[in-house]
Amino acid sequence: MGQPPANQSGPALLSTQHERLILELLPCKDISHFHEWLTSVYVHGSWNEYLHDFLSRNPHEPEPDKAKIAQLAKEAVNSHNPKYLTYHPVKDGWTSEDHHIRFMATVITDNLLSKGLWSESDWKKRSIDITKAVYEVLSFLRGTTQMDGNPPGYDG
Numbered sequence: 001m002g003q004p005p006a007n008q009s010g011p012a013l014l015s016t017q018h019e020r021l022i023l024e025l026l027p028c029k030d031i032s033h034f035h036e037w038l039t040s041v042y043v044h045g046s047w048n049e050y051l052h053d054f055l056s057r058n059p060h061e062p063e064p065d066k067a068k069i070a071q072l073a074k075e076a077v078n079s080h081n082p083k084y085l086t087y088h089p090v091k092d093g094w095t096s097e098d099h100h101i102r103f104m105a106t107v108i109t110d111n112l113l114s115k116g117l118w119s120e121s122d123w124k125k126r127s128i129d130i131t132k133a134v135y136e137v138l139s140f141l142r143g144t145t146q147m148d149g150n151p152p153g154y155d156g
Contacts (some may be wrong), residue, residue, distance in 0.1 A: 022140055025133035027117050042116040046105070046106040047141055053091060054099035055142065063139060064097045070131040072097065073104035077112075078127070088091060104134045 019031055028034040037043060054061075076084040083089060084098075084105040091098070108130060111117050118130055 017142070022133070022136050025129070026137060027122075030101075035118065038137070040116075042109055042111050042114065043137070046103050046110070047105075050099060050138070051145070054094075054096070055145075058096065061096050063142070064100055066132060066135050067099050069097060069104070070128055070135055073101045073108070073131045073134070074127045076101055076105040077108050077131075081105070100135070100138065103138055104131055107134050107137070109122040 019034065022028075023031065023034060026034065026037075028037060038047075073084075075081070084102045089102070094102075108118070108123070112120060112123055123130060
């Protein structure tokens with residue numbers, strides 16, 4: 001994605017600004033690497049699940065507190081919490097926070113397990129920074145996705 005035209009405003013300009021900020025938080029080389037990562041197995045499945053199970057049903061739900069959710073996601077990853085890391089967990093009674101934590105924890109663990117953006121060493125040194133960066137990725141995806149009423153399946 002290139003730079004927006006000088007007269008561009010609104011959501012497109014905000015998403016471009018958000019991209020630049022996210023690039024400062026993630027170890028992506030450039031915008032194209034960031035977009036490649038967004039559509040990779042490291043993010044795509046978790047995003048489709050979040051979209052299908054939460055956002056399509058709650059499109060106007062405000063985002064939870066970043067610091068709180070980042071801390072809870074960090075704890076979920078460190079403790080290998082099955083509530084958030086089980087394959088297709090039962091989500092009866094889940095809150096907005098639970099869905100956010102699930103997205104963040106699965107993106108992080110998928111990247112750690114598969115040598116994605118972060119290594120175990122990175123996680124040990126910067127776990128809260130990584131969870132906050134993934135929170136921003138989720139915020140970016142929420143802000144740039146058009147809801148059409150037909151969310152993808154998990155495998156989408």
